[in-house]
Amino acid sequence: MSERGKLLVISGPSGAGKSTVVAKAIEGRTDICFSTSVTTRSPRPGEVHGREYFFVNFERFREMVENDELLEHAEYVANRYGTPRSYVEKRLDEGMNVLLDIEVQGARQVRKKMPEAILIFIAPPSLVELERRLRGRGTDTERAIEGRLIRARQEYQEADFYDYLIVNDDVDKAAAKLNAIIEAEHCRFGDWANWLKSN
Secondary structure, three states: OOOOOOEEEEEOOOOOOHHHHHHHHHOOOOOEEEOOEEEOOOOOOOOOEOOOEEEOOHHHHHHHHHOOOEEEEEEEOOEEEEEEHHHHHHHHHOOOEEEEEOOHHHHHHHHHHOOOOEEEEEEOOOHHHHHHHHHHHOOOOHHHHHHHHHHHHHHHHHOOOOOEEEEOOOHHHHHHHHHHHHHHHHOOHHHHHHHHHOO
16 A cells, blocks of 8 residues: 655745646655635636535535535635645545645635645735735736735744745755755654554
């Protein structure tokens, strides 16, 4: 039987470079997958149920919340999103490391329901650098940028329960640190207790 995978929760402010770091870290790896979320929003052209999202109606989503079928859930732009526990458990049992890219509030929910989850916060070198990156994207209004910076400060204050902090001042180095964390977590003594007993 293969070793059970690890649940990896990645968070960080918009502009920290989470997606770039994660993409670099999992490049070429076949033991990591993203969790597929549940949403109440309608599929966009080309999206497939079970691939991009599991698309459900509001009634089914409410049932999933009431039946504790979601590891975390939140509302965004009048639609609801959540992480289905059964999908995550299935992939973990198959030996896959499962990645969740969620906000701090969602990570707190996951920590309560799956205390063994590994929580990793990715941050920019400074708020000054974060502001520079946000402005460099050229996609946000001045008001949106200020809102993201305020939210970033809040996230820093709320994220003291995370297991690891990766400062993304260099994408290659940050990706290497993420991979090092994954490898180290797979070498935890507790995970190998059964192996030691059988040898």
